[in-house]
């Protein structure tokens with residue numbers, strides 16, 4: 001994935017900045033291992049799942065200039081201050097689109113660190129247009145950045161994020177389910 005030409009108005013912290021010389025891999029699409037029964041089902045995802053009634057219902061829209069694109073509508077139940085999107089909702093949206101960009105690196109990643117800058121209030125009723133891209137991979141660590149704009153894909157940036165994702169084995173997901181008694185078949189029941 002090539003790093004797109006976006007302007008940043010402030011640096012990520014040292015913990016979310018790729019080290020000099022870190023490779024920026026091309027998006028390879030989901031690794032076949034990610035389509036296992038454990039990893040394939042995101043219907044209940046708070047960020048993107050169509051069955052998560054109170055969730056963001058973020059829609060992935062494609063890849064543009066090396067960045068993953070997505071959008072979501074700020075429904076009334078996603079507000080914090082009256083009439084404005086909750087900051088945690090915007091952080092969740094950034095996590096989701098950054099996670100999608102990490103997914104396209106073809107391995108299993110989880111968020112290790114997420115940094116968010118809030119630049120402008122986001123009104124209820126607006127659509128947030130999101131982009132995320134990888135700035136480098138260093139061993140198990142993938143560095144990603146992203147932004148959310150309002151008023152259209154080229155509108156002003158309202159939220160910006162930088163993150164470190166860490167590659168994990170599939171057992172990362174199964175061992176917690178086993179520990180807490182959740183079955184992968186549970187959702188079908």
Ligand SMILES: CCCCCCCCCCCCCC(=O)SCCNC(=O)CCNC(=O)[C@H](O)C(C)(C)COP(=O)(O)OP(=O)(O)OC[C@H]1O[C@@H](n2cnc3c(N)ncnc32)[C@H](O)[C@@H]1OP(=O)(O)O
Pocket residue numbers: 015030042047095096097098099100103109110111112113140141164166167168
């Ligand atoms: C097309 C279809 C698409 C579908 C797409 C679906 C997309 C879904 C999108 C979903 C999106 C939502 C996504 C979500 O919400 S993921 C859910 C939220 N995240 C988690 O639950 C993760 C919880 N944390 C852990 O499990 C462990 O702590 C991890 C796995 C992260 C690391 O524990 P582990 O024992 O395995 O490894 P390690 O500790 O040796 O660390 C390894 C390296 O990483 C460095 N490090 C670690 N943490 C930090 C930190 N905070 N700042 C800076 N550095 C950090 C560390 O120094 C080390 O570096 P080095 O010493 O090697 O140099």
